Amino acid sequence: MTPAHQPIRSASAGFTLLEALVAVVVISIGLLGLLGLQTVAVVNTQTSLHRTFASIGVDDISDRIRANAAGAAAGDYDTIAPTAAQPADCSDSACAPGEMAALDAWEWNRSLQQTLPSGKGFVDCAEPSTPTAADPCSVYTVTIGWSERAADTSGQQTDNLAQCDSDAHPSLQQCFVTQIQP
Numbered sequence: 001m002t003p004a005h006q007p008i009r010s011a012s013a014g015f016t017l018l019e020a021l022v023a024v025v026v027i028s029i030g031l032l033g034l035l036g037l038q039t040v041a042v043v044n045t046q047t048s049l050h051r052t053f054a055s056i057g058v059d060d061i062s063d064r065i066r067a068n069a070a071g072a073a074a075g076d077y078d079t080i081a082p083t084a085a086q087p088a089d090c091s092d093s094a095c096a097p098g099e100m101a102a103l104d105a106w107e108w109n110r111s112l113q114q115t116l117p118s119g120k121g122f123v124d125c126a127e128p129s130t131p132t133a134a135d136p137c138s139v140y141t142v143t144i145g146w147s148e149r150a151a152d153t154s155g156q157q158t159d160n161l162a163q164c165d166s167d168a169h170p171s172l173q174q175c176f177v178t179q180i181q182p
Helices: 015-067 069-073 097-115
Strands: 120-127 139-146 149-151 157-159 174-180
Touching (some): 015 069, 015 097, 015 120, 015 139, 015 174, 069 097, 097 120
Antiparallel strands (some): 120 139, 149 157
């Protein structure tokens, strides 16, 4: 070949391809970041939904206690815990305030189980610490707990191991604790 027909090699040969490759890598990293943000947003939305259901559950039990003032005065709402046995159905017939309180507690916990993952509800008399017929409970502590899903250190989805701050019910994983006055 003669020198006039030899291809000219420049120092920038292939540089455009390298620029395109770097651009693809940068865009890929950005898209992965956006995917991570979207995942966090979905998890936070689910957590917010659970807290909303817990708040609705507190409203539900406080309305039930207010509606059955005789049962509250008799101490029938002083200690509520989840129970598997369904009490007598008082919706179609008259029943005693204690029977209504038992049905209220069962229906309330059943509702929590249906709206929250592993949902449980507890009610404990807060004031006075030992209620009597002459001095019935005036303030109730309502604790609603559920199982929240979270990624563990290996990135696997698992039940959140964080414990509820409630001393009375330490087995609950996520809690909504509040006090109500009927």
